[in-house]
Amino acid sequence: MILINDLSKKFGRLTVLDQVNLKMNAGKSYALVGPNGSGKTTLIKCVLGMVKPSSGSIEFKGQDIENEWKYREQIGYMPQIGRYPENMKIGELVDMMKNIRREVTSVDEELIDSFKLYKIYDKKMHTLSGGTRQKVSASLAFLFHAPVLILDEPTAGLDPISVEILKEKILHERRMGKLMIITSHILSDLDELSTEMVYIFEGKIQYNNSIEALKKETNETKLNKAVTTLIRQKELLNSITEQV
Amino acid sequence: MTRVIRYIFNDILRTRFILFYTGFLLVSTFALFQLDSDFGKVVLSLMNIVLMVVPLVSVVFTTIHFFSSYEFIELMLAQPINRKVIFLSEYMAVASSLCMAYIIGVGIPFIMFGAGQNVISLLLTGIFLTLVFVSLAFLSSVLTRDKSKAIGIALLFWFYFSLIYDGLLLWIIYSFSDYPLDKITLSLIALNPVDLARIIMLLQLDISALMGYTGAFYKNFFGSSMGVLFSSSTLFLWAMIPLLLALRIFNNKDL
Numbered sequence: 001m002i003l004i005n006d007l008s009k010k011f012g013r014l015t016v017l018d019q020v021n022l023k024m025n026a027g028k029s030y031a032l033v034g035p036n037g038s039g040k041t042t043l044i045k046c047v048l049g050m051v052k053p054s055s056g057s058i059e060f061k062g063q064d065i066e067n068e069w070k071y072r073e074q075i076g077y078m079p080q081i082g083r084y085p086e087n088m089k090i091g092e093l094v095d096m097m098k099n100i101r102r103e104v105t106s107v108d109e110e111l112i113d114s115f116k117l118y119k120i121y122d123k124k125m126h127t128l129s130g131g132t133r134q135k136v137s138a139s140l141a142f143l144f145h146a147p148v149l150i151l152d153e154p155t156a157g158l159d160p161i162s163v164e165i166l167k168e169k170i171l172h173e174r175r176m177g178k179l180m181i182i183t184s185h186i187l188s189d190l191d192e193l194s195t196e197m198v199y200i201f202e203g204k205i206q207y208n209n210s211i212e213a214l215k216k217e218t219n220e221t222k223l224n225k226a227v228t229t230l231i232r233q234k235e236l237l238n239s240i241t242e243q244v
Numbered sequence: 245m246t247r248v249i250r251y252i253f254n255d256i257l258r259t260r261f262i263l264f265y266t267g268f269l270l271v272s273t274f275a276l277f278q279l280d281s282d283f284g285k286v287v288l289s290l291m292n293i294v295l296m297v298v299p300l301v302s303v304v305f306t307t308i309h310f311f312s313s314y315e316f317i318e319l320m321l322a323q324p325i326n327r328k329v330i331f332l333s334e335y336m337a338v339a340s341s342l343c344m345a346y347i348i349g350v351g352i353p354f355i356m357f358g359a360g361q362n363v364i365s366l367l368l369t370g371i372f373l374t375l376v377f378v379s380l381a382f383l384s385s386v387l388t389r390d391k392s393k394a395i396g397i398a399l400l401f402w403f404y405f406s407l408i409y410d411g412l413l414l415w416i417i418y419s420f421s422d423y424p425l426d427k428i429t430l431s432l433i434a435l436n437p438v439d440l441a442r443i444i445m446l447l448q449l450d451i452s453a454l455m456g457y458t459g460a461f462y463k464n465f466f467g468s469s470m471g472v473l474f475s476s477s478t479l480f481l482w483a484m485i486p487l488l489l490a491l492r493i494f495n496n497k498d499l
Contacts, residue, residue, distance in 0.1 A: 011498075050321050051498040067495075073324040083315040087258060099247055100323055 001026045001148065001179050002047060007056035009042055009203075016042045018203040020056070026147065029170075029180035031194035031211070033187070033227060039203040040183045041080055044150055047181075048077055073101070076146035080153045080183075082137035084125045090136060091121030097140055104144045111139040114165045130157045138166055148179045155189050167193060191223035199230065206234060245329050248320065252337035255313060262345050265301055269349025277357050284449050287362055290350065291445045294370050295438055296406060298346065299377040303398040306338050306381035311391040318499055331382075331494045335487060339378045346370050362448040369441040372479040376437045377402070379486040386493045405438045413439070426461050434474075437482040444475050 002024040009017040016039045024030055032040045045051040047058055049065055049072070057064055060071040084093055094117075098107060112118060115135040128136070134157050141149060154170070155163045170193050174180055184190050190197075190211075197214050199207035207214070207230060211223060218233075220226040256262060272293055276286045313334065320330050347367060354363045384397035413432055417425060433439045447466050465471045 045498075048322055049327075050318070052496055067327075069324055069326045071324075072322065075322075077322045079322070083318055085255065085313070085316045085319070087255075096251055097323075100320070100325065102247070 001061060003059040003062075004043075004047075005057050005059070007043075007046060007058065008054050009039075009046060009051060010054045016203050017046070017053075020200075020203070020205055022198065022205060022208065024179060024181065026179045027177045028196050029174050029182065029194040030196045030198055031190040032181060032183040032198050032200065033185075033190065034200035038200045040200055041152055043200070044077075044152055044181065044183070047150065048072065048075065073103070073144075074146055075148045075150060076141040076144060078137045078141035078149075078151045078154055080156075082133045084133075084136070086124070086126040088125050089122050090117060090125065090128075093125065093136070094121075094140070094143075097143060101144055106145065107143050108145050109139075109143070111135075111142050111165070111169055114169075115139060115162060131159060131162070134158050135162060138169075142169060142173070146178075148181075149173060150181045152183050153185070154182065155184060155186060163189075187224035187227055188222070197223075197227075199227070201234075245333055248325065248330060248333040249337050251316070252313065252333060253341065255316070256309065256337060256341050259309075261305060262341050265305075265342070266345040266349045268297075269346060270353065273350050273353040277353055284362075287366055287445075288449060291366065291442070294350070294366070294373070295442055298370055298373045299402050299406060299438060302342055302374050302377035303381045303402050304395065305342065306378045307385050307391070307395045307398045309338055310334065310382065310385040311394065321499055327495050328491060331491055335378065335382060338382075339375055342374045342378065343371050346374060362445075365444060365448045368476075369444050369479075372476070372483065373437065373441050375483040376479060376486075379483050379490065383486040383490040383493075386490045386497060405436050409436045410439070430462070430465065434478045437479055440475055440479055440482075 002022075004020055004022040004024075007017055007020040007022075008015065020039075020043065032043070034040050042051055046053050047060075047065075049069070057066065059065070060068075060074075063071065065071055088096070094112070098104075115138075117135060117139060120132070125133075125136075134154075138151075138154060141151065149170075151170070154166055158166065167189065170180065170182070174193070180194070182190060182193055195210060195212075197207060197209060197211045198205060211226075214230065215221060215223070215226050218226045218229040220229055273290060276289050280286055280289070317330060317334070321327065350370065351363075351367060380401045381398045384401065385394045387397060388394050413429070413436075416432070417429060433443060443462060443466060447463055466475055
């Protein structure tokens with residue numbers, strides 16, 4: 001469904017993404033893992049067209065997304081840091097988003113209900129805590145039944161109950177055959193939520209396979225153990241090749 | 245597009261700056277009418293205010309607005325909306341609210357005290373100046389990610405066109421005063437929207453006779469229908485070129 005070809009992005013002299021090739025199919029859930037500053041968010045922003053790639057291309061359902069905008073109807077995006085017009089109330093923001101995507105007739109307000117956001121509809125955005133902001137971001141991402149969901153660190157800053165609500169929702173949507181892209185540093189969450197694993201390091205894709213396969217390769221039963229083993233193996237390989 | 249514009253409009257009205265601006269123009273126009281009953285003199289004094297204040301307010305308000313609506317722009321970019329639509333909506337909302345403030349602030353007193361023909365040209369040049377400097381401010385806003393830098397660049401545009409350019413022009417005219425400079429100054433004036441607006445206004449006021457031979461020459465040129473066409477299309481270009489440049493940069497910008 002999403003095809004990334006030789007994608008590179010440079011900010012000045014800094015190479016953030018380096019010849020990334022990735023294919024993502026509907027019905028699967030991709031865990032995007034990598035240390036801070038490895039290019040995860042930049043990759044996501046390239047898919048959304050917010051960051052323009054230096055070279056390479058991205059296809060969405062077989063169509064190049066360069067200067068396109070219509071395909072974003074099919075994407076629900078939850079940003080890492082939700083930035084919203086500060087003097088708007090939550091209710092106004094939700095209404096605005098609905099109004100902007102007026103073509104979508106049925107909206108999914110399940111998360112707004114379960115996070116009890118309607119109770120604080122007249123609170124202004126600048127008064128919200130980081131966690132409440134995350135709740136608003138999550139609710140907006142799921143609002144339009146989008147077949148592709150891109151969630152950038154969805155559980156960061158949420159309280160345990162809200163994390164469970166959000167995870168339930170993600171699993172429910174995955175079972176409906178949606179394509180999910182999730183980045184997170186909490187690997188135990190990704191163990192539950194994702195089926196595929198994409199490991200990015202310094203702008204390059206180091207590993208891309210199913211989580212099952214990764215566990216088998218590393219002889220581990222838990223994803224966090226498997227990923228640390230994977231990273232250690234890579235480091236070991238690197239040090240050997242450097243010595244040679 | 246209209247949906248996006250509506251939200252930007254609401255946001256602009258909420259800051260109340262536009263209301264202050266309208267109020268300021270209203271008060272100063274009324275005050276000038278109280279000071280002087282001669283219509284031409286009122287227009288002349290008002291022109292001097294307009295030529296300084298309108299560009300300055302346009303430039304500062306536009307850059308501040310652009311950076312305070314950065315979050316809104318970011319939010320819209322993740323939605324199925326064309327980038328060009330987002331940018332042009334911003335431009336139209338800002339430019340039209342500033343123009344409205346100007347028309348109300350200057351127009352209403354004139355209607356109350358009885359409007360003359362030169363009022364229309366005062367209103368039109370003010371609107372043109374607003375459009376030009378809003379374009380320039382948008383250009384400086386997309387050139388950098390830093391708010392204070394953008395305001396600096398925008399103010400530099402204002403400084404250059406309101407003060408520095410005139411100094412340079414005078415220097416050229418004095419240093420080359422032995423040569424016939426009519427046509428050269430004419431073309432040099434076209435390079436500055438503020439000067440262009442000033443000359444259009446002055447010629448409407450029939451005081452060009454005071455400007456000697458050059459005034460007669462300008463009257464001859466700008467007074468003709470060709471001249472009107474030339475000056476208005478030059479001002480139009482002054483609004484369009486920075487806007488299109490800014491649109492191009494915004495279209496390829498990482499947000």
